[in-house]
Amino acid sequence: MQLTELTERFILHFGEMGSRWGVNRTVGQIYAVLFISERPLNADEIGETLGFSRSNVSMGLKELQSWRLCRMSHLPGDRREYFEAPKDVWEIFRTLAEEKKKREIDPTLSMLRDAMLVSPTNDQERYAQERMQQMHELIDLATGWFDEIHRLSPQTLENLMRLGSKVQKVLGLADRLRGDRTES
Secondary structure, rough: OOOHHHHHHHHHHHHHHHHOOOOOOOHHHHHHHHHHOOOOOHHHHHHHHHOOOHEEEEEEHHHHHHHHEEEEOOOOOOOEEEEEOOOHHHHHHHHHHHHHHHHHHEEEEEHHHHOOOOOOOOOOHHHHHHHHHHHHHHHHHHHHHHHHHHHHHHHHHHHHHHHHHHHHHHHHHHHHHHHHHHHH
C-alpha cells in the first residue's frame, strides 16, 4: 500500500492518539492502515507499509482482534491471513463503546457493588460509602441509558445525535431569554 501525505498524516495521528485511547502507537497505526485500506491486507503488507517488524504487526493485530476492531479472512488459493477493519463506521463506534464499557465501566460498577456490601466501621467509612453509592447510581443510570441507546438502529442513533445539537441551540436560546428577563 502506497502512502500519500494525507494518508501518512492520518496514520501518524492515529498512532499518537492510540496511547490516549488505551492502545500503543503501533496498534493505532495498524488500525489506521486497515481503516483506510480498500481491501484486506496481510501482515507482511501492513509491516511493509508502516516499516514495522512482523512480530510487532502480529501483536498489534491480536490486540485489534481482542477489541473486535479487525477481522481476519482468507483469500482463495492464498494461505496467508488477511485483515480488515469493519467498513461501517457505526459498527466501529458501537464496538468501541461496548469494549470501553466492558473494560472500564463494568469493573468499576462491580467494585462499587462490592463496596456497598461492606458494613462501615466508622463515620469516615460511612461517608465514603455514601459517596460510592452516589457514584454507583450515576454510573448505573448512564450504563442503563447506554444499553437503551445501543439497541437503536444506526439511522435512529444518527438522528438522535443530530437532534442533540438542535436541542442545544434551543436550550441556549432559552438560557439567553431567561438571562434577558432577569436583567430587566
